[in-house]
Amino acid sequence: MEQPTEATRAVLHVLPLVLDLGGTFVFAISGAMVAVRHRLDIFGVLVLAFAAGNAGGITRDLLIGAVPPSAIADLKYSGVSALAGLLTFYWYPVTHRLRRDVQWLDAVGLAFFAVAGAEKALLHGIHPIMAALLGMVTGIGGGMLRDVLVSEIPAVLRADLYALAALAGASVVVSAHLLHLHPMVAALLGGGLCFALRFMAIRYGWHLPTAQPPQEEAADAPRRRHHDEGN
Amino acid sequence: MEQPTEATRAVLHVLPLVLDLGGTFVFAISGAMVAVRHRLDIFGVLVLAFAAGNAGGITRDLLIGAVPPSAIADLKYSGVSALAGLLTFYWYPVTHRLRRDVQWLDAVGLAFFAVAGAEKALLHGIHPIMAALLGMVTGIGGGMLRDVLVSEIPAVLRADLYALAALAGASVVVSAHLLHLHPMVAALLGGGLCFALRFMAIRYGWHLPTAQPPQEEAADAPRRRHHDEGN
């Protein structure tokens, strides 16, 4: 398949929307849950839902020059985010009881975002390697902003295979693209790998090696924090 | 009035500038006051003044594709911010004694920003609902970055009717636009509502309902913070 057909082009355009909205919903729930746990007011819950659901995609769109970003140009994104925020705020006990399922949904959302992010970057003519990285950014950006807004170190920076799963999935999408596979096949392969890695990480505690600074250099060592950062 | 006249167009272009600069000044003072309270150096005070005064508008401009953002293209914004920062740094006791008045000025600034943000988004062809949200973003973005930079959870995420006042004001501007009212009328109505809501919130402690997580789920419960965030 040298030149994409019209149908292929259509899929390339529609697929990101479907994946994006699904991912937005589950990520928005994760943002709203963090907000509830920090006793924010209902507006704060909606903001964190929107931030967690859309910051990754907005960052990607700004970086590839797709302005205004989908999350601004298309009302569906804020609608889906607001819905997730309200559900979480008013039915927190339910959402919380379903927490383990949310964790699986979140893995699905990550897979959706990683695939959609890579597809969209490719579509905008970004170099394949950067497209894979932008797929990862799409997947992790929302969670990072969510954590920064409640003044915590983003969980993804020390969590079990979270970003790596996104990067692996996005890389498969990009490779499949270079091999001229159908974008739907690329999405299934890449999304599947991302979900599988995340599944194994949650189930078996897979994680990446952690930095082990000499004890007295660690940031949690008493009274060293603001010294010798070296800027 | 089907088609805007030349005069109306002129107002549409000039109004945001006037409102923006006024809002920038009072927001920059709020940023500088937070910086002083955290014992930053004079440069840190100027950075927080600029951030609080301009981050909302810069975010709006990046999102609607108005690049370079006004705060970069037009020197007046940095000038006004620097002035506010220097005044606060060298006359902190005075600024601080006027704190209650600053609170009212801040309400005026919020009204200015909400109106200016919504007008500018409409002018760039953004959907009316998103234009209202972008008016709100213009109003709250600066305060959010200010708080993130001093490692605190943004006050707006749990404060009394702050963002809601901005959203209400911006929504009135957008509705007035859809009803083909004169933009000056829209600005007065929207800005007035925003200020009135903020006034009531400050005076009578109006606030939004706050999330009440089960005690052991709250982020301030001992030693739970970095577990089970679920990413």
Add this chain to the structure above:
Amino acid sequence: MEQPTEATRAVLHVLPLVLDLGGTFVFAISGAMVAVRHRLDIFGVLVLAFAAGNAGGITRDLLIGAVPPSAIADLKYSGVSALAGLLTFYWYPVTHRLRRDVQWLDAVGLAFFAVAGAEKALLHGIHPIMAALLGMVTGIGGGMLRDVLVSEIPAVLRADLYALAALAGASVVVSAHLLHLHPMVAALLGGGLCFALRFMAIRYGWHLPTAQPPQEEAADAPRRRHHDEGN
């Protein structure tokens, strides 16, 4: 020299790349060292290396409308950042023993970034005064994001002459440009001043005056933090 020659134009285009990549490398090392000290996993180390090395330039590029930013369009930036991150992760004791040298390298990186940032902004037709400020933003943006991501107040907001050195260097570049000096001369003068100021600040503890709020107003006074911020 009224019109720049072809050779001058070439230098104007190549110089920022060389300076940017050098600055990216040393800043990425500073980001990775902070990550190691916070016991992030290897992915977190790579993210902080990329953030510290590239956030300043990406911010500048988004603000001047140079999209996609160099750090996205050009693989060399992520490559250099990843290299710095891996070196720091696997040879932390070595990197750490070389800490004093890294401090000097960091001063060189700051000089590179300040010069490159100002040159690129001028090249995009930004007003000279804003171009100087954008040179400074290029120099300090990475370190600010690095610190925000580990939930600390950016060191640059209270550090010894860090941002001022960048601003001074960038201002010299801009002034030299207005005087029609050769861009290479501008780079040497501006970069030299930036490095010299930073050198003096490190060696002799030069610093800016710090805000001295009345004791009971300081953010570190017990139990005052979340009150009366005035939004």
